[in-house]
Amino acid sequence: KEEGHVDPEHGMELLDEAEDNIERSLSLSGDVEAIRADALAAMDQAEAIAPTAKRPRKSFEMGEREVKLGSLREGEMLFRTSKKYANEIIEWWGVAEKAIAEAGRQLQDKKGDGISHLKEMLSDARKKLAAEAPKKAYEFAVVIPAQLAADDDALGKAAESLKEAHRQLKQTDGLDTKAMVERLEQAEEALDAGNAGQAIGLADGVVRSIQTEREAMDTVQRALRQRKKLVAQYEARDDREAWDSRMETIEKAADEQRWSEASSMLASMNQDLDKEGKASEEALELYDFVMDEWRVLRNQCEAASIAVDDEDRRATEQSVALAEEALGVGRIEDCLEQLGAADAAMERLRRRI
Structure with a gap:
């Protein structure tokens, strides 16, 4: 049933409102078309960089379906999402691949507890890239070389600690070193396994034990050399x-x-x-x-x-x-x-x- 034919003034208001709606729809349609074009260009560029990527195209195609059904707002949102996914690939995919490759190269033939953790990080970085999250993949992979360098420094310090422990162990005349030798062997095994922290702890512990035993030996030997003075303090006692x-x-x-x-x-x-x-x-x-x-x-x-x-x-x-x-x-x-x-x-x- 048509409206506005009885009241001309109301009819004119309805016509003006319809005209405004048409203008807004045409304007929105133009905006959506521009956004679609930007999303399409970004998607093409992203697919050229990462042919296996699917997220940008999936969002783009969903946006086109919504536009055909007349849902311009939903279509616009999906085009923007497609562009967002594409831009992340454009910006981060290449650097993520390079970071992952470099981390893999540096971890090759490495072993040890600390290395296992870094290899897990590298695996996570690859999974993030496969999930089309290149920024996260880059963040995971880029820190691996620095951590590997820190581990190498720690292993170097562990080797120095072992060297010092062996040096002091050679200067332990009069000390029982059986337990110390066993701990140094454990430290060597820890170093070979790449566990720098444990190796340092064991080696430094041996050095402290040597120092403690040496001080104790000096104290006891000094007291025994003055045995008469010690005995004089109790020789007259009943007990x-x-x-x-x-x-x-x-x-x-x-x-x-x-x-x-x-x-x-x-x-x-x-x-x-x-x-x-x-x-x-x-x-x-x-x-x-x-x-x-x-x-x-x-x-x-x-x-x-x-x-x-x-x-x-x-x-x-x-x-x-x-x-x-x-x-x-x-x-x-x-x-x-x-x-x-x-x-x-x-x-x-x-x-x-």
Whole structure:
């Protein structure tokens, strides 16, 4: 049913609107045709570079179908997509192929854990190119030579670390090097497999072990040369046998070239001797203090007619004597106990004076 024939004014508005729509359609059709021409040119150029590429033509043909069906907007979008795919091929396909070829050339005949990773990257780059994503393919492939160079530098550093470890291993007279030799063999295997990090870690570990063992050997040998000074710190003690046993264990470890173990035991023994020595000094100070107090109190007992055979006086004399005896042989706990007993007896005497 026609509209606008009753109301002429409304009819004219409809005609104007129809005319505008026709003009817009004609304009859009012209724009789409220009975009189509650009897409076609780009597609032809891309196919000349990469004959196997399909994405630009597929989008282009879909765009033509939409235009024939009257869907100009959808056709325009598909032409633009075709041009986008084509331009990526034009810009990146050639450089991606060159980057992949160069990476493949440099990786040829290479092996090792790090190389396996780079070969996986190269495989991914080829897959990206096959999927018509040349920019991504280039980004994957172009970093491979730099990483390969870094790996080569790391392998060079690993070789230097092994060389240094072997040099120091030749200067290990007096050290047990069995475990170090085994670790160096493992480092050599890691280097041959292209695992620079592991080789460096093992070789540097051997060097550190040599340095540690050498320092431990020097410490133990120096202490054993001064054995008399060490023994003098405990020879008068009641528990001398226990200290002698510790000393013998250290000497046995030294004889077997277990220097780190011997050094650790020596350090522990010195620490314990220092602790006992400090305790002895503190006990001696307390003993001297009690003796000074007792000398004064003993004179006061004489003045107060408290005889030598007095029970409290005898208890004090006995406790002081036992404290001196215990202190002399290193029984610090017994010494302190007797000094406490002497102090208690002296306090009883003070109350009687």
